[in-house]
Amino acid sequence: MQTVIDKESGFCFGVKRAISTIERELAEHSEPLHCVGDIVHNEREIERLQGKGLVIIDSECLGRLPQGSHVLFRAHGEPPASYGTARDHRLQLTDATCPVVLKLQQRIKQAWLAGREHGVQIVLFGKKGHAEVKGLMGQTDNECILIENIGQVDDGRLVFESGRPIEIFAQTTKDPHQYADLIALIRRRADACRQSVCAHDTICRQMADRADRLRRFAGEHDMILFVGGTKSSNSKVLFDICRSINEHSYFVTGAADLRPEWLCCHPQSIGIFGATSTPLWLMEQVQEAIESMGRQSVNKR
Numbered sequence: 001m002q003t004v005i006d007k008e009s010g011f012c013f014g015v016k017r018a019i020s021t022i023e024r025e026l027a028e029h030s031e032p033l034h035c036v037g038d039i040v041h042n043e044r045e046i047e048r049l050q051g052k053g054l055v056i057i058d059s060e061c062l063g064r065l066p067q068g069s070h071v072l073f074r075a076h077g078e079p080p081a082s083y084g085t086a087r088d089h090r091l092q093l094t095d096a097t098c099p100v101v102l103k104l105q106q107r108i109k110q111a112w113l114a115g116r117e118h119g120v121q122i123v124l125f126g127k128k129g130h131a132e133v134k135g136l137m138g139q140t141d142n143e144c145i146l147i148e149n150i151g152q153v154d155d156g157r158l159v160f161e162s163g164r165p166i167e168i169f170a171q172t173t174k175d176p177h178q179y180a181d182l183i184a185l186i187r188r189r190a191d192a193c194r195q196s197v198c199a200h201d202t203i204c205r206q207m208a209d210r211a212d213r214l215r216r217f218a219g220e221h222d223m224i225l226f227v228g229g230t231k232s233s234n235s236k237v238l239f240d241i242c243r244s245i246n247e248h249s250y251f252v253t254g255a256a257d258l259r260p261e262w263l264c265c266h267p268q269s270i271g272i273f274g275a276t277s278t279p280l281w282l283m284e285q286v287q288e289a290i291e292s293m294g295r296q297s298v299n300k301r
Helices: 013-028 043-051 059-064 080-088 099-118 131-138 176-191 205-220 233-245 280-300
Strands: 002-005 033-036 054-057 070-073 092-095 121-125 145-147 166-170 197-199 223-227 249-252 269-274
Touching: 002 280, 013 033, 013 043, 013 070, 013 099, 043 054, 054 059, 059 080, 080 131, 099 121, 099 131, 099 166, 121 131, 121 176, 166 176, 176 197, 176 205, 205 233, 205 269, 223 233, 223 280, 233 249, 269 280
Parallel strands: 002 269, 033 054, 033 070, 070 092, 121 145, 121 166, 166 197, 223 249, 223 269
Antiparallel strands: none
């Protein structure tokens, strides 16, 4: 039995950058480092960083920290209000917002400011309540129209009439195929009333490439172990893709989730893939554990 970790899966550039920033700050300063929200949506990695001294706080707690406290904004980004709170309370801010997310925030804000006097409808394709989405919504004073799935296009939140242009953006980690379907449907509805539509390509290229890579990877192995966090939106998107290609795909948060019965079909090749919030060390633990199970299975036979 062979096991293969896809070395291009796991942490994306933005998360690697944020984790490196945290480890550097913790090494250089003795005072606590407060991260607003989970630094990544992976429980095991958070536990590791908390062991080094990272403190996770809710955004509501930001304004209650003592003056001068050290605060970090994670890769997902924050709305303008969070920056205002940090400034007003004289907090020491380290901004680890992913550059891709930061650029998207700026583009949405510019589109909103330029179009609000002309009836332009700003549409955001994203997950309600997601940290990145909260930051993006904040750029428009929460006036942009959030759409989570294609079925919401016709529920009345979008106005289809001439003279009400539409600009569409997507959360950086959304599935590119779903985004394309959403754009196509909005264009069809808008064309019927001669309404202009401008769709922006805002999905992170690393995410888009990863989805296509996973489709190939899932088809190359008898079984797939997908390693991700239960809170991760990206994990759900990628695992759904994985299951659509390979029915012998299993979601695990770590080695403890592995089940010996998964090896009953005697897979010759097992692929291990991680979400953008999954550290390599966790995938390596899963690999070691499944190989150990495989050896025990062979010995029993």
